[in-house]
Amino acid sequence: MKLELDTLGKQYGDTWALQDVDLELDPGVVGLLGPNGAGKSTLMQIVTTFTKPTEGTVRWNGTDVVDSPGAIREDVGYLPQEFGVYPSLTAREFLQYLAAVRGLSEPTERIEQLLNLVNLEDDADRRLGGFSGGMRRRAGIAQALLSDPDLLIVDEPTVGLDPTERARFRSLLTSLAADRIVVLSTHIVPDVEATADEIALLDDGQLLTHTTPADLLAAVEGSVWEAIVSESELADLKSRHTVASMTRRSDGVHVRIVADESPVQGANLAEPTLEEAYLSRVEQSPTTATMEVSQ
């Protein structure tokens, strides 16, 4: 199975939400990273045929899905970033409805096991109108897996999940990736770090890089520094460099800084994290990005 994007672009009015994106994906988890407005959701909506591109092609196993959307719709499972549920249906009824819509025969057993998998077995007969945000998202994860999709696209899947469920979902993604393509879009870099074989980095609608986590880390080797600074030094550092993290302690502020040279006297080189590699790469892009850094 193969997903190919060729010079893909999407224009809204005068603004290009996505432009000249070339990407080839094989089985495994690809983490789609990028700041707000980078074009991640637009990219996923085009691949799932929800939105038509302005230019370029999307090929699924060689078939152009813009011309033949049915070619990918049978094989795709999609969890949008924002989606609704029918509040008057129970979780089980909602999944039965979507299974029927997708043309799945005899889905009962799979629905039961999916409810177990997302830990909703005890709430399966409760109406979705009474579900919390996290529970709705888990119902959304279950619906994305209904048809055992060859292409699983999940947009910010762990938003609203508690740490236990987040860990469970990471494990699930890794398990699912063995024989399918999983596209994971998120701001939460540790989620990508835990699951992704490849990373596609988008910024301002353009693909900055498509690489492995190891290569992304290698690129920032020797550019991450640790230091303990005062509050006044911190303000100066922030104005000159990317401060990846900071922790206030009794002896000062412990900071990790992304910089090509030692940013402050006494700074020591540190082992980079994927989040720092991401910050460094986005900072190098032509567009100054607004970052959301997960803790």
Place this chain on the structure above:
Amino acid sequence: MLGTALSVALADFRRRSRSLTLPVAGLLTAYLGKIILVDGELIVAGSYTGVGTAAWYGATVCALGTTVLLIIGFPIVRGGVTHDYETGVSVLLATSSLSNTAYIFGKFLAGVAALSGVTAVLAAATTVAFLTNGTGPFDPVGLWGPFVLITGPAIALIAAAAVVTEVIRPLRGTVGVAVYVVCAFALVAMGVNGTAPIDITGITLLQESMTAQLVTQYPEVSRPIEGFAYQSASDGTTTFRWDGIEWTGRRLVDRLSSVAVVGFLLFGSIITFDRFNSDGGVLPSVSLGSNESEDPPSTADTSVAQTAAPATTSTDEAVRTLPAPEQGRFGLLTATTAELRMALRRQRIWWVGATVVVGVAVFGPLGSARSLVAPLAALLALPALSAMGTRPEQEQTAQLLFTTTSPVRLLVPTYLAGVGVLAGLIGATGVRLLLAGQAGAAAGIAGGIIALPAAALAFGVWIGRPRAFETLLLVAWYLGPVNGLSALDFLAVRPATVAAGVPYTYLAAAPILLSVAALGRRG
């Protein structure tokens, strides 16, 4: 407070002005002006019409325009508070220092601004029509005065009614629309008869003024003159000169009396506003249109504490043992059952009404079942019908549904569910009519059962919001089954409708409407 209210109004107005609703409404009203002034004429006392002065142009368009605005203006401006609920902005507003008074007043002002825009287009179209077709000098007071003093208070009343039916919980949903439409029609009807407590459309005032000047010019015309008529332009009328309304102090006070009603409605809205808290508010929710969950919303994941996250190996095992789904045919029965569940999971009061309707349809006198209960059943089905075509957009499931193999075929179970609801309510009446040998009347019931869900789908798919169809159906219901206008008697409850062959038109319209819905559904 006023500054804050204006900010609320501006934000709401900007949102409205960026949708197609307002420009379309403006164009439609401009076209209405053309129809009134160029294609037809207003008839007073059977055979008299006014000379085309500025005052005549302004008053005639204003009277008919205000009447139309009273009906179509409501769905245009209603939805400001609901939009804040649906988008989640309500949480930000409820926890801010924004006062209830400023919020309610702001929403009211936004409605006034939107309808003023539509009225301005109508006034501009009237001005153009006068300059190209009118006679006599340009008289701005005569031409535009009625729009300010007649349409203006009406706009305020419509905007206040829109707010109050969103804020007072029992009036949210279809019940509020129904109550409004009934009140609006009652006010128009009483206005024509001169018995309205508030002359909201200005018809009583215009009749009084025109009658006085007509009688002066033609003493043979006898008082009192009731009502206006409207007909295509013809040569068989006598003209009289009408110089416009003399705005005396009493008349101004009469016009402004509706401001007191507006104040009352806004005050009621402010004191009953629950500040977006579904558990709060002064009055309980008994909306027929809502199909709220009986389960209280969870604030936390109930199952999280019960089960720890499994290790990767157990997840691997769980994924490995998932039964592979088989691709089969579209699950029409399952999907239709789910659509029926969504249509029928309503509050107890709805089921009480449905039981009564079905009881009369099955066991009651056939005449009553046909002429009285069948129209009521259409009202009972209205919330379910109006939600059909709009559900994916309203419930934000579009991305889940429209990325499946064939989104268009989803219309089939939705349509069947609508047919099922209506058939369940009045199908027995149709069968009994057929058994009684009244095939035409039975075809009328069948036409309604088949055509109404198709119309609901077509409207829902293209417009995306349920209120337009609700308003349209309520107007058609009032004019057709209730008042006997055959073309709109969609259930053929009157013998004249059957004799005119209208049921077969509705039966033929159903597939056309379904095709229109299919064209609008994104594929």
